[in-house]
Amino acid sequence: MSLEKELAAASATTLIFCLKLAESGAIFDRNFTKPYVLKKTWVQNFIKFQYIFEGKQGKAKIVPLGCAPTNVDSDNFLKPGEQSVEHDFMFSCEEGEDGVLNYEAIACIDAFGHPMYPGETRRLSNGTVVLHCNIYGGALKKVVERAAGCYFNETIYGEDEKWVEPQVNPNDSSIDGRLMQCFRPHYSYYESHVVGCVVGRMGILIDEFGQLSNGSYVKCVETELGHVSLKSAEVDDLSCKMDNTTHAHESRWSDEKRGANMKCNYGHIVKESCIIGSETFPIGQEVSVSRDCIFLCHPQTNVYICDNRLEEFNITDSGDNLGPIEANSGLKLTTSTKKKSLKSVFKF
Incomplete structure (x- = not known):
């Protein structure tokens, strides 16, 4: 080999060696100055990087160019601040204060192609389905759930x-x-x-x-399924019938058989209070009565709570004959405040 060829080979070896040293000593930097020499590019974790040799001295740097939505090195990539829609999410290429690029989902895309930002919801299928866009486990996710109710x-x-x-x-x-x-x-x-x-x-x-x-x-009537209307009514239509007796709307009377004060209200019989002897008790009140029982003034029927079996009670086929304490006529109030259990409950 001639001397000129040996010198050329040695120079090439020295150049390759210097380039490798330059690459191994490359530093990460978002900023760079011209003139510079472009070198290879690659993509890692959706970020596109590039080696450059900056300035006359050929100082090596690694520069993040942008974000690659496909995670493949190509000419199509997002510059910092740009956005793209991929897989029902909106992604953004953002640059931090330290120059580091991040490619992350910032919004969900609903069924109509509109963005949903974290915390927003959409109601689908006439409100029976709710679509949520929120951060779960550190990642932005879309969650679909059935609405618990009517929309x-x-x-x-x-x-x-x-x-x-x-x-x-x-x-x-x-x-x-x-x-x-x-x-x-x-x-x-x-x-x-x-x-x-x-x-x-x-x-x-x-x-x-x-x-x-x-x-x-x-009177409110249903004219057809899903449609309602008002019809005129007379005051007689609002009367109440009880025990073959008609009571006018808003009239009041005492029913001795049931031991209660009654009222007719818009066609409904309403029990307003209970009667024991000469005393009147409001709905819901409990009082101690004879036979070691507790009497409860119930809005629908009288209730007697007794610990002991009452000898005078018999099983009957009809509710017409209610026994000796019908209408509370045989009961007497007592001063006992002893609480009774619900071992035996009798309703009249």
Whole structure:
């Protein structure tokens, strides 16, 4: 080999050796100055990097160029501040104060292609399905759950809750809206049912009566499935019948047989209080009575709570003959405050 060839080979070896030293000594830096020589690029963890040799001295640097949504080195990448939509999420290429780039999800994409930011929700399938976008376990995720209730006007109503919906029949001006209630039959899906009429701020259940501001009486009726309307009613329609006797609306009377004060209210008999002897007790009150029993004034029927079996009670086929303490006539009040257990409960 000639001397010139040997010198050329030695120079090439020295150049390759210097380049390797430069690469091994490269530092990470977001900023760089010209002139510089571009070298190879690569992608790692969705960030695209590049080796450069900066300045006349050829100082090696590793520069993050941007974010690669596909995690593959190509000419298509996001510059800092740019965003892209991938796999139902919106990602952003963000640069920190230290020059480090981060490629992370900043929002979810709903079924209509609109962004949902952390904490936002969307209601789908007539409100029966709720889509959440939130951070779970340090990562942004979409979670779908079935709504526990009935949906109307951006609100979910729980079981047995009521709300008002607009009138659906434009030809019926008798009501201002429909009274709705949420049901869950047999622990299955939640269902919205029409349960009454709404006039102003007053709600009247189906087949019930009400009085308008002008003094007239009306009845809420279901004309067809899902449609309700108000029909005029007379005051006689609001009367109550009990033991072959008719009682007018808002009338009151004492029933000696049941030991109670009654009232007729919009066609319904309401028990207002209980009577023992000459004394009257409000609904819900307990008093000690003779035969070592406790008497409870119940809104529907009288209740006697006794520890001991009462000899005068017999099993009968009819509820007409209720025994010697019917109407509380044979009872006497006592001053005992001893609490009774529920070993024997008798209802009349």
